[in-house]
Amino acid sequence: MDDLSLFLPDAAATDALGAELATRLGAGDSVLLSGDLGAGKSHLTRAIIQTRMARHGTVEDVPSPTYTLVQTYRIGGIDVFHADLYRLGDPSELIELGLDDAMAGGALCLIEWPERLDHAPDDALRISLVPEGTGRRATLTGPARLIDGIEAATHA
Ligand SMILES: Nc1ncnc2c1ncn2[C@@H]1O[C@H](COP(=O)(O)OP(=O)(O)O)[C@@H](O)[C@H]1O
C-alpha cells in the first residue's frame, strides 16, 4: 500500500486527477471517496467516468446518485458502479443495490460515503478530500499500481 498527498488548487486539478486515475483503474477495482458534502467526491468520480467514456467514444450524463444511491454504466466492456451511500438506511440494502456483487465481481466501483459499507475490498483505493484554502487536499492510500507516479502525471 502506498500513500500520496496532493493539493488540488481548483476544480480543473480535480479533473486532471480523475483523468489520470481513469487510465489506471479497471475491472475489479474499487475507489472509496471520503469527505464532507461539497468536498468534491462527485466531481472527481464524474471526471473518472467521463474520461473512461471519452476513451471509448461515448458521451453520457453522469448524474449524482444522491437519491438512486447507485448509477451504473457499461463502458468499454466493463460495468461501472457509481454509488452515493449518504442516504443508505441499512447495510443490507447493499445487496439489493447490487453493490456487494459488484465489489466482489469484476465491476469498477466508485463509492461516495464508504463509511456506510459494512466491508470493503482490502485493495481498494481510498481517497479523502478536505478543503484547503480555496482548493482541496486529496490523500490517496492504496495499491502502488494505482498511485505511483500520479503526481508527475497530473502536473505534466
Ligand atoms: N480542487 C478543487 N478546488 C476547488 N473547488 C473544487 C475542487 N474540486 C471540485 N471543486 C468544486 O467543489 C464542488 C464539489 O461538489 P461535489 O463534487 O458535488 O461534492 P461531494 O460529492 O463531495 O458532496 C463542486 O462545485 C466542484 O466544482
Ligand SMILES: [Mg+2]
Ligand atoms: Mg457527491
